[in-house]
Amino acid sequence: MAFNKNYAIVGLGFYFIILMVSELITKWNDIPDIIPSHYNSKGEVDRQSSKNILLIIPTIGFVVLILLVISAQNPPQWIIPIEINDENRKEVIQSTKTYFYFITVILNSYLRVVNASLIRSKHIGMQPLITFISSLVIITMFYHGNISKVSKDIAKSNRRKARVEQMEKMEKVEKKKNNKNNKKKRN
Template identity: 30%
Template structure:
């Protein structure tokens, strides 16, 4: 694999995704800290396919999603620096490298923001359910999940064209 290594400036979309991702992570951590003393010792830690609670556990589990969000954010941010290393559905040439690399990088950017927002939403719903303000994951969980899957398919189709 002898692909060209080229420098492509960050796009406005990537910049906006960075802002939204950081805001979502900060919201999650802030909300967790603000509600910590109100939380019961046992909170929902798993939901069935209908979004209903089917397992309870320690409130310390709430630290997992913010940590995963940080790992996803930093991991995908680092990966975005190496678009010549990605797997593409087409052969990369000098003529299509810039377009393919940009598509690949923006796909990662969308994935990063969507995953971080999804994790923030799940954390918020868990806390709301534990505080008995809401129940379960709600329909928005499935909407975000469908958008995530559609984003991946959309960019894979773009790369094939």
């Protein structure tokens, strides 16, 4: 069986979920019953919650992962910025699935950082959020550029094929004319 990068990407998303759950299991007794759950812009705690809130984060990651994997399996429901036709369908579907899977990995890696900081009761600052949002923007730009390029390349290829077919037809017509002319000359 050939290596499928999409399985590896989804596996990485599950890996982050497993890391979150295993860290919760191993450190659950050491986590205080009340933990800081929100910080203001200065990094000061402005809300506290029960440690049970930590169970929500891996659950969110798992639900989003499952929803995006299911969504990736239903191409007719996608809203894609290019026209999908028979020629580009396979490439666009593959690129879109990969995009969905990368989104889940980025989200789960961010949730992993948030979960770890809440377990340790430490403020993580804005850097992980900025990295998360930047990653989403970069992946989205790359995806959009990729499917646009695929669509243009396929359109070029189709025009090239159409020209070749037209030239072949013209050559066949020319051969038929030459054959008719040769037959007339022989007679």
